[in-house]
Amino acid sequence: MKIPESLIADFRKEKVFLLAAHIGPDGDAIGSCLALAEALKSAGKTVFVYDKDPVPECYRFMPGHRSFRSTLGKMLSKNPLVVLLDCNSPERAALEGSAFRKTVVIDHHETESDFGDIRWIERASAATGLMVFHLIRAMGIPLTKTMATNLYTAIAVDTGTFRYSNTDPDVLRAGAELVEAGARPGTISEHLYERWGENRFELLTRTLGTLQIRDGIAIAHVTKDMLKKTGTTESDTENFANFPRIIDSVKISVLIREVDNGRLKVSMRSKGTVNVATIAAAYGGGGHRNAAGFRIRADLETIIKAIFKSGRAVLSQS
């Protein structure tokens, strides 16, 4: 992992930062933002953290999560250094249409554009949180317990708590240092995996009831009506796409959510070398090999058929 020298120089020099994570933020986006924000603040900087979408319920144990603002407000008038975390285009960060003095991108996803005056992209990194961990260390800022909790959560979420194939020695050693700095793996895992509401579990049961499995591809869906009947919201579907992975024959697991009139949000997870990022890219979405997604205005049945077809094509090449 090679941090651009210009990035560290700018982070030392600049006084005001706007950290922006991607829309529909996950644990890696949130944890990376919050840990970096705390580190920069501890170095005397003024830091804003921005995400257009709210922090999902399941991540509201993360220290400092209330500091996220969902509108830009007057933040840009402070002329901040704008830092995109866990995403690499202004659209993904809901920052399109604004002009910025200078921008930095810190991400581990496939790049969607050449946005960013300084671009630090590590496609081989398991999590943006792992990059932020190395950045904070490189800047010589001591890790606090709250930073460690946010970074451990970020890494845990993007590695399936060390279950995915992106779990490399760097991930595990960073985990060890974060535990030494105060992160508590048992407590974090309980928050991530055992704090469901009864209605969320009811939604999961109903969602698994929609599962269709064909040729190694599992597709489940969540309609607005299912959310209404169980008293849940879209954020309650977080992680649902992973459940069908426990089936041996399933190489690609897909969750389709009806987000608003006629718009669908598609999340895909794959096993091993099966690359779902290519499917996402074909539909104008993004992500990485084993976790990618896109949004589309389409009829549910039509998109299910289309994904079965795209999935078969990807599997035939794997």
Added chain:
Amino acid sequence: MKIPESLIADFRKEKVFLLAAHIGPDGDAIGSCLALAEALKSAGKTVFVYDKDPVPECYRFMPGHRSFRSTLGKMLSKNPLVVLLDCNSPERAALEGSAFRKTVVIDHHETESDFGDIRWIERASAATGLMVFHLIRAMGIPLTKTMATNLYTAIAVDTGTFRYSNTDPDVLRAGAELVEAGARPGTISEHLYERWGENRFELLTRTLGTLQIRDGIAIAHVTKDMLKKTGTTESDTENFANFPRIIDSVKISVLIREVDNGRLKVSMRSKGTVNVATIAAAYGGGGHRNAAGFRIRADLETIIKAIFKSGRAVLSQS
């Protein structure tokens, strides 16, 4: 972690070893035995590995698992150094009634007896596999890919792949070294968690559909008819009782299985200090505080009502 010097001295000196794991072996017992056996063989020793019970299906990806013998046969006539792994009494290792020249115990459990000429007990160690990892290193034996796979699996199983509160920096650093030595976390996790048949998943979905939650108690059931319709057997319900634990409000999770005409098998899981062993005992069953069960000839609806009542009584005392 402090390895007794006498243990290393004996391991260097002795020529023939009998490694024995506990009855009903889990991943930690199996992985510890297999990795230590390979290490000792590579140092020119003759090594037998023994477990009275077969290696469960889900662990049959572990390298060398076929070397386990389920009877002592003529092994004892070779006058081996007997090593108990992941257990500390002859009974747990199904070795009672035999006489041994010299015995060694390597374990992280509470001791049940003072058995063992050399006793290396580390209650704070997350896994026996972690102890064996340090032992192999201390003996200066290079870690092979197969040893690393067995030890990583051992540690993964006993820490819930780094989810339980026993996940400490030593566990994570050992994980990093084992990955460097060739263990593949993604592949191992797939073997451990993602090898379900589609019909088993279908049974899970149907079972969760029967879930009733009241006053912190979740009860689901599996009928003979559900098994028939999904083409599954009772062993496919293994672990089902744990799923409702992900609900925050659920303190007791119960799975009731119809085993044959009118007979029900009840499995109970609880969180924290909630004691379900007392409920099991009241019905003539057994188990531990957080996992217990019983069998009863009764009507399903009647027993569900009775368990809700017993559960409420236990929760009111917790």
